[in-house]
Amino acid sequence: MNTRSLRRTAIGAIAVLPLVLTACSGGGTGSASELSGEPVTLRVTWWGSDSRAELTNKAVAAFEKKYPKIKIKGQYKDWNGYWDALATTTAGKDSPDVVQMDELYLASYADRGALYDLGKAQKLLDTSAFDDASLATGQVDGTQYALPTGVGVSSVIVNTDLFEKYGVALPDDTKWTWNDYARIAKELTDKSGGRIHGAAGAPGFYAGDVKYWARQQGGELFDEEGNVSLKPEDLAGMWKYGLGLIASGASAQASTMVEDLTAGLTAGSFATGKTAMISAYNTQLTALQQATSAHLKPLRLPRLGDTEANFFKPSMYWAVSSQSKHPAEAAVFLDFMLNEPATAKLLKTDRGIPANKLMLAHLQQDLSGPDKAAADFMTTVPQGAPPVVTPNGGSGIEPALQRYAQEVYFKKTSPEAAAKAFVKELQSEIDAAK
Template sequence: MNVSPFRRVAIGAVASLSLALTACSGGSTGSAPELGDKPVTIRATWWGADTRAELTNEAIAAFEKKHPNIKVKGEYKDWGGYWDALATTTAAKDSPDVVQMDELYLASYADRGALYDLGEAEKIVNTSQFDDAALATGQIGGTQYALPIGVGVMSVVVNTDLFKKYGVDLPDDTTWTWDDYARIGKELTDKSGGKIHGVADAPGFDAGSLKYWARQDGGELFGEDGNVSLKPESLADMWKYGLDLISSKASVKASTMVEDQTAGITASSFATGKAAMTGKAYNTQITALQEATGANLKLLQLPRVGDTKANFFKPSMYWAVSSQSKHPAEAAAFVDFMLNDQAAADVLKTERGIPANKEMLQHLQAGLTGSDKAAAEYLNAVTPGKAPVVTPNGGSGIEPMLQRYSQEVYFKKTSPQAAAKAFIKELQAEIDAAG
């Protein structure tokens, strides 16, 4: 069972620390923060590798040049260590002033009052260049607790070299259906004589594909009340479709899908040229896939049902301000600089994803090449629907849970109908337990 970062702290060595946070206050002060000219030091934390740290520190230097009275101490860790450290420092009331936040944990921190209401800093943080749907990805209960750094949208990535090699035409991605997707996948497998498979995966191993299938069926994964609103029949139909892909050999075997999960995106069947299409990628992942395959790749819109706008903005990550910050104005100024200043954009470019700020994207777009350019053009071509409800507190373990049930279905240990009911029940129980 996956637990929220706060619940891990309660279980671990710092169980005695109290999360004495004002519930649902978001660190509200009741008045707008104001920038001063006295020397101030703030801390900013993020997860990522050394390359991200180098670029971020370069952007920090540019910020300090613009705001000479504000010093920023940067801290970074890998993904796993980051959340443990953030939970520990938050529980100890020693959270960094600025935190890089992920969609899976946003509600966990916001619901406990650990994040600052950025609406109070509207005179400092400019949000005019963000789509409403993008801004909504950082809102809990209508309060703007975080701002998306970059955004992505779901896509099908195709290896056009394999399509050409086996004489299969690329589909019209403005009109194709899931039946077309399955048919083309089987055609690729058959024409290659089984040397490759048309499709590298079946839906159900990631939360993004689950959200898409729910939305194209007129539903949502989570409702506005934070509870699971997914219809069991939508989930069961998704798994039935995946079973058909496997049985027809349009896709790789279920065991290969599981191996690909462990191998990671750059060592998957698609990345190694053993399959011609992958249907669970975000547009921003094309760069990593391009480097891994060494092939010509193309982004296609996902098949859809009718005119439903099932696609959605997925924030790559956010910047947020801690409610524990003693310098919310300076922290907000740093967030504003990182998202809205060309000096920061020129340094960071697309390292954290295609910029959610439309003005910064336009500023960078002329200089984008290759896969970055393709990802940006695809983002502009897709019309997302309403932003999905942010993963509620207690729901951060959805992907390993979903993968477990998908494996049971695809290995034919459980029926799609039974697995759908059990998955929804278990996910709701996790949310109830966290509330």
């Protein structure tokens, strides 16, 4: 099981965020009920590639045509640079009006009063086409601070060509277990004569891994108070399972996993045909398909018991800064980006499969290939309740996980010792942010 991230971790931003945001206080407390009628310029910022910027700018042009008195000044950066810049401008009380937000940082910004309560903009921002589970992913302590642009679910993506080439049957993903996963991965390795590995790696590098694994044991990563509720023995059990995959040859070795972290999803061992299965979000199917000529198929994650451990993962959010002097206009911009059929057809799945059900219905008429497969797959996966949003101080969870996972998989630390140290470190960071 090789896990993944929708984005690289911004270690610099994680370090600076608590320091620069401590001066923030709640602003923008008034209700956004109507537009001013005066010409307004909104600053909008997001992270992403040049292609995302091109699509976003086309949507902006359509928005400005519909609302000629509202001009948009768009800015975008790569992931690391984005969070450094947002933290700095927010601390300087010069935050952009509209910001793209990630689950890792939502509570950090919300708890320090840096985000606007979107419940105050109900007259201008329609959320009726979002189900409760999707809306909950953008809430902190019951307040709607952000709206998800799209959602995804964890899956195992398989290279069906390699399964066929080496005579291995695809599993029934409504029934398979982690033991089945290990057996099938080893069978692929053995039947290929070691030319490939069945699995691209072992679990435990990303928060999504831990949340899913903990839920299967009846637990959660975080409790309702925002503290670490993960049992060290559950985390240790996940890493022990991974060590078994490596030892049997079912999984790629630890060195390959580290190389994959550096190479990225579309240049790693799965994309280059060296492994047959990878754990990834369904929304990453398109990128993987573009990176390989093989036939790919998403499967449900293996199960342990009857617990519905999977959940919607917001790909990203739109939020409004509490420092904005134009929250009404900002809310209208969000409404256009999230509720306009023409915008959905323009952006497609660039920011994830739309969390807005009406927009997804409009979009599905035009989807094809891996985009359609990813959207269709999401409707088949049973969902549990949305997990607690990463609490303030918990933004560094993935660098810490990756550090400890590598120590375990390179056999420098035992799973038990690493798990205890990880839980203690993460709780200490959360306590320090309170």
